Amino acid sequence: AVHAERARAEAVHLAPEARTASGERVHVLINVARPEELDAIDVEHVDGIGLVRTEFLFHGREQLPDEEEQYRVYRRIAKWAAGRPVTIRTLDAGGDKPIPGLTREGETNPFLGVRGVRLSLRRPEVLMVQLRALARAAVDGNVKVMVPMVAVPTELVQCRLLMMQAVRELQADGVRAEFPPLGMMVEVPAAALAMADFEADFYSIGSN
Numbered sequence: 339a340v341h342a343e344r345a346r347a348e349a350v351h352l353a354p355e356a357r358t359a360s361g362e363r364v365h366v367l368i369n370v371a372r373p374e375e376l377d378a379i380d381v382e383h384v385d386g387i388g389l390v391r392t393e394f395l396f397h398g399r400e401q402l403p404d405e406e407e408q409y410r411v412y413r414r415i416a417k418w419a420a421g422r423p424v425t426i427r428t429l430d431a432g433g434d435k436p437i438p439g440l441t442r443e444g445e446t447n448p449f450l451g452v453r454g455v456r457l458s459l460r461r462p463e464v465l466m467v468q469l470r471a472l473a474r475a476a477v478d479g480n481v482k483v484m485v486p487m488v489a490v491p492t493e494l495v496q497c498r499l500l501m502m503q504a505v506r507e508l509q510a511d512g513v514r515a516e517f518p519p520l521g522m523m524v525e526v527p528a529a530a531l532a533m534a535d536f537e538a539d540f541y542s543i544g545s546n
Contacts, residue, residue, distance in 0.1 A: 352383040367423070373411055376418050386422035389484070389542070390415055392429055392468070402464060408471035416479025423480045425542070427523070428468055428497075430454050430486040454487025454523075459496055469497075469504040476518040484542055488522040491535045498537065 356364040367388030370376065395403045395411060416424050431454075458465040472483050485497050498520055508515035524530050525544025533541065 387424045390426040405467045405471045409474045412475035413478045416475050416481050425482045425484050427484045455485050455493045469501050473505045473515040476516040477514045482519040484521045486523045489526040489528050494536055
C-alpha cells in the first residue's frame, strides 16, 4: 500500500517537463543496459537516452554478435525514442567486464589496461562490425555514438576514420547509412586535462 501510494504521488511528475524552482528546463535522459528495459517505460516521460551500454550484446555467448543482430537492436532502441536523442556507447569491455575470446586475461591492472577504445582499436574487425550497425541505425533515429575510455586524441581520430570507412562502404553497397555525431566519454584524467585537443562532437563526463 505504501509503495502504491508513493507510485501515485510520483506519477504526477512523470508527464510534465522537468524544471528547476526558478523555471529552467532540465532534460531528463535515461540509461539503458538492455533493450527490454524500455518495455516498462513510456517514451513520453523521458527526453531521450543518455547512454546505451552495448556490452549486453557480447556477454554470455560463444560467438560475437554480427552486424545484422546489432543493427536490429540499435534500430529498435532508436525507433522507441521517436526522434529523441539516443547516445549509444561502443563496446566498453575489460576491467570488471571481461568477454571471453576478446578481452585479455591476467592483466596486472585491467581497469587501466587494454579496455574500452584501446581494446576496440586492437580488434578493428570487431569495432568495424559495430560501427557499421550504428551507421545503419543512425538512419532510423536521432543516434549519437560515444567512445569509452579515450585517453589521447589519436584514439578518437582513428574511430572517426573507421566510421567514415564504414559509412562509405555501406553506401557503396547500396545500404542506407549516415555518419552520426561521434563523441567521447571523459573518464581518463589525461583526457579531462586536455579536452581542447580532442575532435569530439560531444562529451560525456564519467563522474565516477
